[in-house]
Amino acid sequence: MSKSIPAIKVKNLNVYHDTQKILEGVSIDIYQNKVTAIIGPSGCGKSTFMKSLNRMSELEAQVRVEGRVEFFGQNIYERRVNLNRVRRQISMVLPKPNLFPMSVYDNIAYGVKLVGWRPKAELDGIVESAIKTANLWDEVKNKLHKSALELSGGQQQRLCIARAIAVKPRVILMDEPCFGLDAIASMKIEDLIQSLRYDLTIVIVSHNMQQVARVSDFTAFFHSNENRIGHMVEFGSTNKIFTSAVDSRTRDYVLARLG
Numbered sequence: 001m002s003k004s005i006p007a008i009k010v011k012n013l014n015v016y017h018d019t020q021k022i023l024e025g026v027s028i029d030i031y032q033n034k035v036t037a038i039i040g041p042s043g044c045g046k047s048t049f050m051k052s053l054n055r056m057s058e059l060e061a062q063v064r065v066e067g068r069v070e071f072f073g074q075n076i077y078e079r080r081v082n083l084n085r086v087r088r089q090i091s092m093v094l095p096k097p098n099l100f101p102m103s104v105y106d107n108i109a110y111g112v113k114l115v116g117w118r119p120k121a122e123l124d125g126i127v128e129s130a131i132k133t134a135n136l137w138d139e140v141k142n143k144l145h146k147s148a149l150e151l152s153g154g155q156q157q158r159l160c161i162a163r164a165i166a167v168k169p170r171v172i173l174m175d176e177p178c179f180g181l182d183a184i185a186s187m188k189i190e191d192l193i194q195s196l197r198y199d200l201t202i203v204i205v206s207h208n209m210q211q212v213a214r215v216s217d218f219t220a221f222f223h224s225n226e227n228r229i230g231h232m233v234e235f236g237s238t239n240k241i242f243t244s245a246v247d248s249r250t251r252d253y254v255l256a257r258l259g
Contacts, residue, residue: 004032007031010027012027014066018061030201031217037205096179104148213238242254
């Protein structure tokens, strides 16, 4: 791990919703061009942690954060940080597809247009490239100007990933990206993660331990204490977490979910 370069360094992160502490004392390095999985029981703060990595949590609730989240050396919680730039470079895919009620093409082009004006030919190329990268082109190339909401659930989720890719992020956060999908659609998402890992840093939340074992390089196990405050129990290579975890809570959780 020491030879890898952290894309994101989290240092002693505490997160509060209103006055309630949700996360406490989380410190972790998320390595560049690696897949890091966040696992743990429901209610231990996994999604809150993910949304703290690009400040998306501030769009949903009254959130207060203590500690540092450094993105290639810059603390994203500094007062003068450009939030639009942070959220563009650290993109997020939610558990359920959150497509706009517009065409397949316009869903991809939307975020690109927000960044700045592009000639139509260039925009066409960006849209096509993003959809191809998401392994979706053959399925939607004749539906580009039809409603994205007509696509299947798995196709919609890959389109959300294509939309994230289109704005050229350096990190993609995926919170349960296979939620509610069948085995075939889930495998297509996993294949996509495997192909993206060479160009992007990926953080994924998943309750599926087999999936975590297949796609991730590193795994962090989160748990909550008696006061329902989440914290990170253990972090290491996925192989170590799955075969020789130090903490008994990690071992028990992994074994129970694999069984």
